[in-house]
Amino acid sequence: MDIPHQLQASLSTTSIPVPSLAWLEALAGARSPAPPLASLLATARARLLASDLTAPGLLDARYAAAHSLPARLAQTHAGTREAALPHDVVVQVLDVEDVARSRWEQVEALEALERGEGTRGREIIRLNTASSSSSSSSGADGTAEGAEEEEEEEGGNAAAGAGGGGGGGGRGGATSTSNNNNNNNSSSSSSSSKNGTHKLVVQDCKGQKVHAIELKRVERLGVGRTFIGEKILLRAGTVLARGVVLLDPAHCVVLGGKVESWHRAWLDGRLARLKEAVGADRRT
The missing domain is CATH 1.10.8 (Helicase, Ruva Protein; domain 3)
Structure with missing residues (x-):
């Protein structure tokens, strides 16, 4: 072979x-x-x-025929209260939205990040170690002036603990408070994503697009977790309700991957799309 x-x-x-x-x-x-x-x-x-499943010549023809959605799924199943996929289907993600949060709330969060008012990943904390250096050594003033360094959370927590145990309790307490606030902000945004309900637009290897929504929480799905172009395997038996795919952990296998150009374009246009949707909601 x-x-x-x-x-x-x-x-x-x-x-x-x-x-x-x-x-x-x-x-x-x-x-x-x-x-x-x-x-x-x-x-x-x-x-x-990392490829587009609809690209000509990418997938084996027999595999593509056996792992695509039923033809015209959204139209033919629109009046069907409940059905099930007869076989495994592989799809790629084109859009993801947290429907548990209002679109206006998401707009405000994105605008806050653009103004620098939100928390992006780890916060860098600047610690002035001059006073602690001078207390430990009378001749270290010149060295302490240049000893200001940027610490990530781990370093900040360690410095806070040292300050609390010695004479620098005030500074250590401030650093600890800053770190705690940062951790609370990060965990708050993380928990909203974990506990949210997510709606996706997915596409099979023949180019058919359908909506999918979580029936039960799927851990690897979410805004900031799911990449555009990421591949998902829908197991046979996945529930279809009026042309919409209902996702649950027993039938949804997140394979991973990302189409870089799609994901970048999705991120760049997300705020504009949300604002447009908010405007449409208000007009109706």
Whole structure:
């Protein structure tokens, strides 16, 4: 068995979409001499998850036919109260929204981040160590003036503990308070994403787009967690309600991946889309 057939056979035993032999031949022939099979397999997996599933020649034709949504799903099932997918379907994410939060609330949060009023990841805290250095050594004034350094949260917490135990309790307490506030802000935004209900627009390998919404919480889905272009496997038995896919952990397998250009464009246009939706809601 040649390398492309070996790669296809290996991928067919996983949840990853199965590519065409022509695509695998191009992948295997791109480097000479060919790398080990395990390396090629990892490369194929990564490139598949970063690709557009609708790209011509990407997926094996038999796999695509057996892992796509029923034709005209939104129209044919619009009047059906409940149905189930008859087979596994692989889709990619085109949009994700937290419907548990109002769109205006999301607009305000994004505008606050643009003004620098929100918390983005870890907060950098500047600590002035001059006074603590002078108390420990009378001749260290010159060194202490240049010892101001930027600490991340771990360093800030350590400095706060040291300040609380010695004579710098006031400064240590302020640092600790700042860190606690930062942690509270981060955990607050994280918990809203964890506890939210998310609506997605997904697309199968034939280009059909449908809406999907969480019936039960799926941990890896959420704004800031899910990438645009990320691949999801919908297991056979996934519930369809009036043309909408209902997601639950038992039938939804998040495979990962991201289409970089799609995700960047989605991030850049998210605030404008939310404002437009808010305006449309007010007009109606």
